[in-house]
Amino acid sequence: xxxxxxxxxxxxxxxxxxxxxxxxxxxxxxxxxxxxxxxxxxxxxxxxxxxxxxxxxxxxxxxxxxxxxxxxxxxxxxxxxxxxxxxxxxxxxxxxxxxxxxxxxxxxxxxxxxxxxxxxxxxxxxxxxxxxxxxxxxxxxxxxxxxxxxxxxxxxxxxxxxxxxxxxxxxxxxxxxxxxxxxxxxxxxxxxxxxxxxxxxxxxxxxxxxxxxxxxxxxxxxxxxxxxxxxxxxxxxxxxxxxxxxxxxxxxxxxxxxxxxxxxxxxxxxxxxxxxxxxxxxxxxxxxxxxxxxxxxxxxxxxxxxxxxxxxxxxxxxxxxxxxxxxxxxxxxxxxxxxxxxxxxxxxxxxxxxxxxxxxxxxxxxxxxxxxxxxxxxxxxx
Numbered sequence: 001x002x003x004x005x006x007x008x009x010x011x012x013x014x015x016x017x018x019x020x021x022x023x024x025x026x027x028x029x030x031x032x033x034x035x036x037x038x039x040x041x042x043x044x045x046x047x048x049x050x051x052x053x054x055x056x057x058x059x060x061x062x063x064x065x066x067x068x069x070x071x072x073x074x075x076x077x078x079x080x081x082x083x084x085x086x087x088x089x090x091x092x093x094x095x096x097x098x099x100x101x102x103x104x105x106x107x108x109x110x111x112x113x114x115x116x117x118x119x120x121x122x123x124x125x126x127x128x129x130x131x132x133x134x135x136x137x138x139x140x141x142x143x144x145x146x147x148x149x150x151x152x153x154x155x156x157x158x159x160x161x162x163x164x165x166x167x168x169x170x171x172x173x174x175x176x177x178x179x180x181x182x183x184x185x186x187x188x189x190x191x192x193x194x195x196x197x198x199x200x201x202x203x204x205x206x207x208x209x210x211x212x213x214x215x216x217x218x219x220x221x222x223x224x225x226x227x228x229x230x231x232x233x234x235x236x237x238x239x240x241x242x243x244x245x246x247x248x249x250x251x252x253x254x255x256x257x258x259x260x261x262x263x264x265x266x267x268x269x270x271x272x273x274x275x276x277x278x279x280x281x282x283x284x285x286x287x288x289x290x291x292x293x294x295x296x297x298x299x300x301x302x303x304x305x306x307x308x309x310x311x312x313x314x315x316x317x318x319x320x321x322x323x324x325x326x327x328x329x330x331x332x333x334x335x336x337x338x339x340x341x342x343x344x345x346x347x348x349x350x351x352x353x354x355x356x357x358x359x360x361x362x363x364x365x366x367x368x369x370x371x372x373x374x375x376x377x378x379x380x381x382x
Contacts, residue, residue: 016040017375018182019206020216021354022048022171023059024153024364026208027160029353032368033206033375034167043164044182044190046175049157053321055276058210061231061323063256063264064151064361065242067107071117076334080366085123087365088149101156103259105242107148110140112248123147137293140245150242151361152258178217179205183339183348201341204375206351210326213333213354221333224355226324228273229266230282234316236297237261243294253289255297262318265290265297271327278320287313328355334367336374349378 019030022045034041047057066085070077092102108131109116116130123146131143165171174190176182181190182205209216214224236257244254256264266286287310291297298308299316332355338347353371356363 016202017042017204017206018186018202019043019208020176020179020182021045021208021210021212022161023057023208023210024062024157024160024360025210025353025356025367026206027157027164028364028368029206029208029371030169031160031164031167032365032372034164034169036372039203040168040170041164042170042172044172044174044176046173048171048173049154049161055322055324058323058326059157059360060153061229061321062151062153062358062361063231063254063266064153064156065105065107065244065254065256066149066151066362067109067244068117068123068362069359076370077332077363080363080370081359083366083369084362084364085149088151092149098156098159100259101152101159103150103152103240103257105148105150105240105257106145107242108143108145108244110137110143110243110245112140112246114141116142116144137245139247148242150256150258152260152262153361155260176216179207179339179350180218183341183350201345202348204349204351204379205339206353206371206375208353210354210356210360211324213326213352218339219352221328221355223329223333225272225327225329226274227327227357228268228270228275228322228324229358230268230279230286230320230322231264231266232283232286232320233318234263234265234297234313235261235318236263236299236316238300239263239294239296245293253286253293255290255294263297274324276322278322283320284310325358326355326360327357332356332363332367334370334374336378338378349375351375351378 019026019041022043030041030043033039047054053060066088068081070081091098092104136143172190211224211226213219213221239257242256244252246252252267254266291310295308298312302308302312333352335352337350339350341348351371351374353367
């Protein structure tokens with residue numbers, strides 16, 4: 001059985017850590033720690049990205065277009081989102097091993113209000129510019145076009161899983177009811193005594209449990225709340241641009257193409273709504289809104305002959321989806337707390353990285369960088 005800190009050279013130690021959760025935040029954070037060197041990371045998660053889609057796993061359902069939601073004064077979120085954008089741009093480069101996960105697009109945002117969020121004006125690219133009045137859609141007062149990156153979420157999650165394992169990471173399927181199961185039981189709580197997947201006393205635990213943080217014993221963060229979203233996946237490979245309207249109530253209507261030729265259209269925001277079922281009336285509303293905003297969704301051969309209706313979109317439907325965004329009152333929890341381990345053992349740092357709401361992909365790598373910094377600062381105090 002490994003100890004939590006094993007000497008691998010005369011002055012270098014290999015630390016064993018657990019990351020709880022395997023959504024985009026958990027995977028990105030685990031990779032950053034594992035690839036840092038000198039660390040051995042084990043992910044423990046009840047649901048894996050290779051499982052059939054489930055309301056218990058949000059990352060599959062994300063639209064995952066990179067459009068920052070940071071405010072001008074939120075330096076932490078702006079850093080998070082920019083570092084992630086830079087990573088996505090690198091990963092989506094021609095010839096990259098992850099190029100197949102991304103589509104570089106021209107993103108156009110329209111607003112019912114007259115102000116464009118300041119961080120959007122910082123996006124790189126020659127096409128980054130506010131729209132003239134004649135370019136605005138009916139009912140909007142401002143808009144901007146810029147270069148962005150869309151993520152094909154199932155493909156990208158599979159890439160992250162593969163990258164983590166290739167870097168030496170270990171994955172254990174387990175339903176963690178209380179954080180003490182990891183702090184005091186280690187891998188043995190899930191794979192049995194004598195396993196070499198982890199350690200009885202880990203060097204640290206990183207909690208990336210999303211909405212599960214609300215129910216995890218020892219954490220039980222009641223600031224976590226679901227925001228239900230429903231989307232429709234269409235097969236429309238002729239769409240190679242992204243378009244979004246933000247209305248006066250904060251609701252988004254969006255068209256997000258993927259490299260595969262599929263297009264996510266949506267969406268909805270329903271606070272404290274846990275319902276996993278598809279609502280046909282919501283699908284109807286989504287199709288009406290998105291077709292009004294983006295008539296190009298209808299097949300070109302139909303648009304050439306006549307005016308289009310939402311019935312023209314029905315044959316394009318691949319699936320209808322609903323997911324629960326992991327929102328947190330007060331924003332993302334990104335901090336360290338020290339926990340007691342076994343009697344006589346040193347305290348164990350627990351790093352929290354959860355509560356990203358609908359912006360998990362947008363800030364994933366940036367928050368992983370910050371989580372690693374918090375972890376290493378805590379370890380340096382040993």
